[in-house]
Amino acid sequence: MNFYPLKKYLEVAGEYGTVTKSALLGKEEQEVTGLTYNSKEVAPGTLFICKGANFKEAYLQEAKERGAFCYISEKEYQAGAGMSCIIVSDIRQVMARQAILFYNEPAKDLKVIGIGGTKGKTTTAFYLKNIIEQKAPCGILSSICTYDGKTEAVAHNTTPESVELQKYLYQTVQNGVKYMVMEVSSQALKYHRVEGLDFDIGVFLNISEDHISPIEHPDFEDYFQSKMLMFKQTQTAIVNLDGGERVRALEAAKNASQTITFSLEDKTADYYGKDIEKVGEHSRFKAVAKGAEKTYELAMPGLFNIENALAAMAAANALGFSEEEIYTGLKTARVKGRMEIFHGKDGNKIGIVDYAHNKLSFEKLFSSLKKEYPGYRIIAVFGTPGGKAFGRRKDLGEAADRYADEIILTADEPGIEQVRDICEEIGKYIKHKPFQIVEERSQAVEIAFSSSPEKAVIAVVGKGHEASMKIGHEYVDYPSDLELVAKVLKAYDERN
Ligand SMILES: CC(=O)N[C@H]1[C@@H](OP(=O)(O)OP(=O)(O)OC[C@H]2O[C@@H](n3ccc(=O)[nH]c3=O)[C@H](O)[C@@H]2O)O[C@H](CO)[C@@H](O)[C@@H]1O[C@H](C)C(=O)N[C@@H](C)C(=O)N[C@H](CCC(=O)O)C(=O)O
Numbered sequence: 075m076n077f078y079p080l081k082k083y084l085e086v087a088g089e090y091g092t093v094t095k096s097a098l099l100g101k102e103e104q105e106v107t108g109l110t111y112n113s114k115e116v117a118p119g120t121l122f123i124c125k126g127a128n129f130k131e132a133y134l135q136e137a138k139e140r141g142a143f144c145y146i147s148e149k150e151y152q153a154g155a156g157m158s159c160i161i162v163s164d165i166r167q168v169m170a171r172q173a174i175l176f177y178n179e180p181a182k183d184l185k186v187i188g189i190g191g192t193k194g195k196t197t198t199a200f201y202l203k204n205i206i207e208q209k210a211p212c213g214i215l216s217s218i219c220t221y222d223g224k225t226e227a228v229a230h231n232t233t234p235e236s237v238e239l240q241k242y243l244y245q246t247v248q249n250g251v252k253y254m255v256m257e258v259s260s261q262a263l264k265y266h267r268v269e270g271l272d273f274d275i276g277v278f279l280n281i282s283e284d285h286i287s288p289i290e291h292p293d294f295e296d297y298f299q300s301k302m303l304m305f306k307q308t309q310t311a312i313v314n315l316d317g318g319e320r321v322r323a324l325e326a327a328k329n330a331s332q333t334i335t336f337s338l339e340d341k342t343a344d345y346y347g348k349d350i351e352k353v354g355e356h357s358r359f360k361a362v363a364k365g366a367e368k369t370y371e372l373a374m375p376g377l378f379n380i381e382n383a384l385a386a387m388a389a390a391n392a393l394g395f396s397e398e399e400i401y402t403g404l405k406t407a408r409v410k411g412r413m414e415i416f417h418g419k420d421g422n423k424i425g426i427v428d429y430a431h432n433k434l435s436f437e438k439l440f441s442s443l444k445k446e447y448p449g450y451r452i453i454a455v456f457g458t459p460g461g462k463a464f465g466r467r468k469d470l471g472e473a474a475d476r477y478a479d480e481i482i483l484t485a486d487e488p489g490i491e492q493v494r495d496i497c498e499e500i501g502k503y504i505k506h507k508p509f510q511i512v513e514e515r516s517q518a519v520e521i522a523f524s525s526s527p528e529k530a531v532i533a534v535v536g537k538g539h540e541a542s543m544k545i546g547h548e549y550v551d552y553p554s555d556l557e558l559v560a561k562v563l564k565a566y567d568e569r570n
Pocket residue numbers: 111112113114125126127128129130133230231232233234259260261262265285289290
């Protein structure tokens with residue numbers, strides 16, 4: 075990695091942020107060999123970034139003691155006395171730009187594909203990665219995991235903070251990988267985590283009311299506008315014509331050099347999907363694109379996944395991947411904790427583990443299950459989190475009431491609230507279908523399988539692959555829904 079002198083960091087700050095004051099104290103030529111906003115990670119030669127709502131001056135003191143020779147901040151601190159400093163008016167923006175400099179502009183050596191939308195980001199990202207990997211290695215930054223071509227790690231955010239993001243991109247380049255598929259959250263766009271990153275392709279899947287809370291977006295408009303920011307740094311925009319906000323999304327996509335559209339409803343779309351059928355657990359559909367029609371298969375059920383497949387197909391095509399690579403990539407793609415199907419030996423019980431946990435995904439999931447499993451009773455097992463996203467209690471309660479035949483309400487990250495209180499509140503919105511509360515999630519799954527009638531689809535939703543549960547202020551280990559359903563179904567098979 076090339077290291078640059080401190081004066082270059084001042085230049086970058088001057089170019090993109092507003093430098094209100096700087097005092098390099100004769101250290102202009104000193105090389106910056108570390109860049110971090112975490113005082114615990116500081117080593118000699120570091121430029122320390124003071125940022126964050128919970129930032130304390132003591133962190134700067136610690137950074138100085140550990141060898142940071144300069145700090146960048148929106149205000150001057152006593153603790154920084156004797157250190158060089160760069161004071162700016164927008165620390166988050168400058169931090170992102172300096173991270174790009176520190177990691178030697180890694181995106182220049184990568185094709186970067188950003189996936190945005192309220193639902194389907196992870197699935198589409200994995201579809202596209204699987205297509206790309208028919209020919210070349212591909213990195214991923216998703217809410218499930220990160221992969222830089224060598225190491226897979228658990229993800230902490232949908233989109234990492236700018237400094238970590240640039241580090242991932244750098245490592246990916248070092249590992250000889252040329253493609254990076256990444257989920258781009260509205261938070262990342264709003265708070266400059268992806269500032270300065272040029273997306274070769276930017277996908278907009280859909281939008282529905284979500285992530286509106288005191289710590290996320292104040293209202294829908296802020297959420298929507300944040301999502302649209304991606305097109306200001308995108309070469310090829312890919313836009314879903316179905317669902318809300320298509321007109322405004324297409325307008326925003328004009329910021330990109332080129333727009334490609336996809337749809338299951340509008341024949342004029344560049345990628346039009348039709349004739350969806352179920353073949354065993356697979357979905358089969360036709361895609362009409364560039365005047366030709368071709369049949370594709372998806373290993374993962376869920377009608378909504380066809381939309382994700384069309385988006386991945388459009389992106390892969392724009393990147394130059396062949397029809398064969400796209401066909402095989404889609405046919406073999408699977409995503410952990412999303413539409414994972416478990417069959418009882420007698421064919422009567424089908425367990426489904428899925429990650430639906432908001433209004434849009436709940437409605438799509440349960441309406442899809444009704445169509446895909448005619449003749450089966452649909453049993454929904456779910457809860458909603460405590461302390462946040464309170465609107466989900468109504469949204470999910472109403473959606474389950476509309477589509478499921480029976481409902482078991484249970485724990486889903488209760489945090490500091492009581493599981494029973496949360497479930498009772500969801501229950502207020504269930505007016506037409508029988509429901510019961512079983513606080514312990516593992517027990518709820520057991521009851522769903524043992525007490526359901528002959529032919530039933532038991533959909534355990536909301537936590538997918540997650541193997542922890544937030545109880546009080548702590549995350550405690552808890553078997554994932556995948557483990558719970560597999561175990562219960564094994565016992566069911568043994569009994570029958
Ligand atoms: C903990 C927390 O709430 N952090 C939020 C906050 O970050 P912040 O910069 O203000 O961080 P902070 O924790 O207050 O800052 C403390 C600072 O002190 C430093 N420190 C701390 C301790 C120490 O010993 N030494 C030290 O230097 C920390 O490194 C940090 O720089 O402000 C940022 C921007 O304003 C937020 O992005 C960020 O959200 C956290 C990361 C978060 O999880 N947010 C969620 C809502 C989020 O971003 N979710 C999206 C997905 C949503 C979707 O699905 O669409 C995501 O991309 O993950």
